[in-house]
Amino acid sequence: MPQFVDTQTVRLFDAEHPLRMAIGADLAPVDVAYETYGELNAAKSNAVFICHALTGDAHAAGLHAGETRPGWWDNMIGPGKPVDTDRLFVISANLLGGCQGTTGPASPAGGVGAPYGLNFPIVMMSDLVAVHRALMAKLGVERLLAAIGGSLGGMQVLQWALTYPREVANAIVIAASSRLTAQNIAFSAVARRAIMGDPGFRDGDYGPQGDNPDTGLAIARMLAHITYLSEDALAEKFGREPQADENHPGFGVDFAVESYLNHQGEVFLERFDALSYLYLTRVMDYFDPFADPHATKAILNNPVNWLLVSFDTDWRFGASHSRRILRHLEDARQPVTYRNIPSTWGHDSFLLEVPRYHDTIRAFLRRASEVAK
Amino acid sequence: MPQFVDTQTVRLFDAEHPLRMAIGADLAPVDVAYETYGELNAAKSNAVFICHALTGDAHAAGLHAGETRPGWWDNMIGPGKPVDTDRLFVISANLLGGCQGTTGPASPAGGVGAPYGLNFPIVMMSDLVAVHRALMAKLGVERLLAAIGGSLGGMQVLQWALTYPREVANAIVIAASSRLTAQNIAFSAVARRAIMGDPGFRDGDYGPQGDNPDTGLAIARMLAHITYLSEDALAEKFGREPQADENHPGFGVDFAVESYLNHQGEVFLERFDALSYLYLTRVMDYFDPFADPHATKAILNNPVNWLLVSFDTDWRFGASHSRRILRHLEDARQPVTYRNIPSTWGHDSFLLEVPRYHDTIRAFLRRASEVAK
Structure with a gap:
C-alpha cells in the first residue's frame, strides 16, 4: 500500500516582511507549495532539499490520493531509493515564478486583484534560493545534509552552496550549467x-x-x-x-x-x-555565478562536499558544462566528485532510472549520512 | 567592371504537357526562373547545374543591375572560381514549390485565379529533378558535366544521378543526407x-x-x-x-x-x-532513396563520378549522413571521393569560402573537365 502524500502551501513572505529580490524589487506575499517525505531526525541532520528543473513542481515523489501517476522523481526518492526516505527527510518545493502553487506571474499582484503578468519582477537564481532558504527555516532545518537537483535544479544547488556553504553540507549538481552557451x-x-x-x-x-x-x-x-x-x-x-x-x-x-x-x-x-x-x-540565461571574481570566497573557508554528474549524450548541458563547474570548484580547493555517466537518453537522463547514475547518487548520499553522524 | 546577370523565366510545362508529379497529380503551367553564367561550348560538354538549398533561389552568382549584393553562391561560381565560368556553362534554377519565380504554392492555380495554397500538390525530390531536366533540355544540354548542390541541393543531385546517371557525369553532393534522422x-x-x-x-x-x-x-x-x-x-x-x-x-x-x-x-x-x-x-522529410532496393540499379551499369563533402562541425547533415551515402554508393561500385572537411561553421560551411572545401571542388571540377575532353 503506498503512503499518500500531499502538497501543502505556506506563506513565507508578507507585506511586512517582503522578499527583497536580486533586481531590487520587493515581492509580497510569497506563498510556496511544497511536499516532504520521510521524517526529520532529532538532530535535524538528515534533511535533503530537492530543487526542481524548468517545468517541475513540488510533487517529486509518492502518490497523491486518487491519482495513479507518482511524482516526477519517484524513481529517485522513496523508501530504499537513492534518496532514501527511510533515512532522510526530503523537502521539495515549487519554484518562485512557477505556476504549481508557488507565487508566480499568474498570481494576483500583491495577493489581491489581477495577475502580475509581465509586471512580475525578473527572477534571478538567488531569488529561487532565497525562497528555498525561507522554507527550510520554516521547517526548522538550519543545515541541509544535501541539496540536489538536475538542470535548472542543479543551478539552484550551485548558487545555494556557493553563497551559503554552511547551509549545504553536500551539493549534488546534475546535468547543470554555470553559464549557458550562445x-x-x-x-x-x-x-x-x-x-x-x-x-x-x-x-x-x-x-x-x-x-x-x-x-x-x-x-x-x-x-x-x-x-x-x-x-x-x-x-x-x-x-x-x-x-x-x-x-x-x-x-x-x-x-x-x-x-x-x-x-x-x-x-x-x-x-x-x-x-x-x-x-x-x-x-537560466542570466545565471553566470563565476563571472563574479568573489564567487568562491565563501566556499574557500567553508568547503562543501560536491558531486557533479553529467551524461555523455546530453547536448544541452553536457560534460563541457560540468567540467567548467569542476574547474572553478577545484580552483577553490573543494572536494569534488565528478562522474560523466554513459546514457543513451541525453539531457532527460537525469529524470530516468539509469543504474550507474542512481548508484552514484545512492553511494554519495549514504556516505554523506555516515559522515554526518 | 562586373558583368550583370539577369533572372529569366521559361514555361516548361503547360496544360497540354503538364508535369506528372510523383504523387500522381498533374501540374500546369510550370514556369521556372533561372540564370546562366558562362558559355555553352560547341560540344555542349561543359554544363554544370546548380541545385539550391531550402531557401536559395536562381540568383546564385554575379550582380543584378542596380544591386550591390551578389548571388548566394558568388564565392563559388564565377571567373576563376571553383565553378569557373571562364570554362563552364552554369545553370541555376529556382526550385519547384519555391517562391522566387518558379511555380509554387503561391502561384495562381492553373496559371489563373487564386493561389494554390495547400492545394498545391505535395512535392517529392524527383519532381524537383523532373523540372531541372526539362530546363536542361530546353537549354540544349543532354548531359551535364556536373550537378552540384549543398544540403537540399545535394539531395537533388543524389536523386538525379541515381535515377538518370547518363545525364550526370559528375555528381557533387555537399552536406546532404539520403535519409533524415528523427x-x-x-x-x-x-x-x-x-x-x-x-x-x-x-x-x-x-x-x-x-x-x-x-x-x-x-x-x-x-x-x-x-x-x-x-x-x-x-x-x-x-x-x-x-x-x-x-x-x-x-x-x-x-x-x-x-x-x-x-x-x-x-x-x-x-x-x-x-x-x-x-x-x-x-x-526532405520524405526523401529516402536507398529505401528502394532498386535504387542503385541504374548506376550499377552507368557509374557516375561522385564527390561527397561533409563538414566536421555540421550537426544537421554531418559526416554520418555523408558516410551513409558513401556506403550505398560503394556497394554499387561507384567511383566516390569523400572529404570530411574541418570547418568551424557547421552546416553553413557549404555556403562559405572555406579554403580546403573550395580547393576540393575546384580540383574535382578541373579533373572532370579534363576527363570530358
Whole structure:
C-alpha cells in the first residue's frame, strides 16, 4: 500500500516582511507549495532539499490520493531509493515564478486583484534560493545534509552552496550549467519568441480573457523536447517510423516523432503557464555565478562536499558544462566528485532510472549520512 | 567592371504537357526562373547545374543591375572560381514549390485565379529533378558535366544521378543526407507547427488578405539558423555578449545571439513564403532513396563520378549522413571521393569560402573537365 502524500502551501513572505529580490524589487506575499517525505531526525541532520528543473513542481515523489501517476522523481526518492526516505527527510518545493502553487506571474499582484503578468519582477537564481532558504527555516532545518537537483535544479544547488556553504553540507549538481552557451540561449530565445509572438499572449495579460498563448507554449515545449533527448535517443525511439500504417504525404502527422512532439506540446498546456516559462528560462540565461571574481570566497573557508554528474549524450548541458563547474570548484580547493555517466537518453537522463547514475547518487548520499553522524 | 546577370523565366510545362508529379497529380503551367553564367561550348560538354538549398533561389552568382549584393553562391561560381565560368556553362534554377519565380504554392492555380495554397500538390525530390531536366533540355544540354548542390541541393543531385546517371557525369553532393534522422524531422516539424499554428496562416489562404504568418515563419527561420551553425560557431560569434552596453534584465533582446536570430527571422520574411517553407522542408522529410532496393540499379551499369563533402562541425547533415551515402554508393561500385572537411561553421560551411572545401571542388571540377575532353 503506498503512503499518500500531499502538497501543502505556506506563506513565507508578507507585506511586512517582503522578499527583497536580486533586481531590487520587493515581492509580497510569497506563498510556496511544497511536499516532504520521510521524517526529520532529532538532530535535524538528515534533511535533503530537492530543487526542481524548468517545468517541475513540488510533487517529486509518492502518490497523491486518487491519482495513479507518482511524482516526477519517484524513481529517485522513496523508501530504499537513492534518496532514501527511510533515512532522510526530503523537502521539495515549487519554484518562485512557477505556476504549481508557488507565487508566480499568474498570481494576483500583491495577493489581491489581477495577475502580475509581465509586471512580475525578473527572477534571478538567488531569488529561487532565497525562497528555498525561507522554507527550510520554516521547517526548522538550519543545515541541509544535501541539496540536489538536475538542470535548472542543479543551478539552484550551485548558487545555494556557493553563497551559503554552511547551509549545504553536500551539493549534488546534475546535468547543470554555470553559464549557458550562445546555443542554449538561442533555443530559449526562439521559445520565448513563439510565446510572446502568439496573439493569445496579449502582452502577458491573457489569463482573464481565457485566450491563452497555447500555440506558442506548445511550440516552446516541442522545441525543448528536441534538446532534452540525444539524436540517438530520438532515432532509437522513433527512427523514421510512420505514425500510421502508411505515410500519407502532407503536412499532418506522418512520422512517429511528429506525433510524439505534438503530444508533448499538448499535454504541457494542461500543466504549465506561459509566463512562468518566460521567467524561468530567463533565470537560466542570466545565471553566470563565476563571472563574479568573489564567487568562491565563501566556499574557500567553508568547503562543501560536491558531486557533479553529467551524461555523455546530453547536448544541452553536457560534460563541457560540468567540467567548467569542476574547474572553478577545484580552483577553490573543494572536494569534488565528478562522474560523466554513459546514457543513451541525453539531457532527460537525469529524470530516468539509469543504474550507474542512481548508484552514484545512492553511494554519495549514504556516505554523506555516515559522515554526518 | 562586373558583368550583370539577369533572372529569366521559361514555361516548361503547360496544360497540354503538364508535369506528372510523383504523387500522381498533374501540374500546369510550370514556369521556372533561372540564370546562366558562362558559355555553352560547341560540344555542349561543359554544363554544370546548380541545385539550391531550402531557401536559395536562381540568383546564385554575379550582380543584378542596380544591386550591390551578389548571388548566394558568388564565392563559388564565377571567373576563376571553383565553378569557373571562364570554362563552364552554369545553370541555376529556382526550385519547384519555391517562391522566387518558379511555380509554387503561391502561384495562381492553373496559371489563373487564386493561389494554390495547400492545394498545391505535395512535392517529392524527383519532381524537383523532373523540372531541372526539362530546363536542361530546353537549354540544349543532354548531359551535364556536373550537378552540384549543398544540403537540399545535394539531395537533388543524389536523386538525379541515381535515377538518370547518363545525364550526370559528375555528381557533387555537399552536406546532404539520403535519409533524415528523427531529430532532423523534429526540427522541421516544430518549424511547420509554428507556421501552421500562426493565425495569419489561415489554412494556407493568407495571400489575398495580406495577413501573413510572419511570426510563424520568423520562428521557423530562427530555429533553422540555430541548426545551421555549430555550437562553437555561435559561441565564437556571440558568446554571452550583451547586445547593448549593459544587460537590462527582461524579455527583450539582451544577448547578441538573440539580436542575430531576430534579425535573421525578420529579413527572411522579405524574401520567403511560408507555404514554400512547408513544401520544401517536407521534400526532405520524405526523401529516402536507398529505401528502394532498386535504387542503385541504374548506376550499377552507368557509374557516375561522385564527390561527397561533409563538414566536421555540421550537426544537421554531418559526416554520418555523408558516410551513409558513401556506403550505398560503394556497394554499387561507384567511383566516390569523400572529404570530411574541418570547418568551424557547421552546416553553413557549404555556403562559405572555406579554403580546403573550395580547393576540393575546384580540383574535382578541373579533373572532370579534363576527363570530358
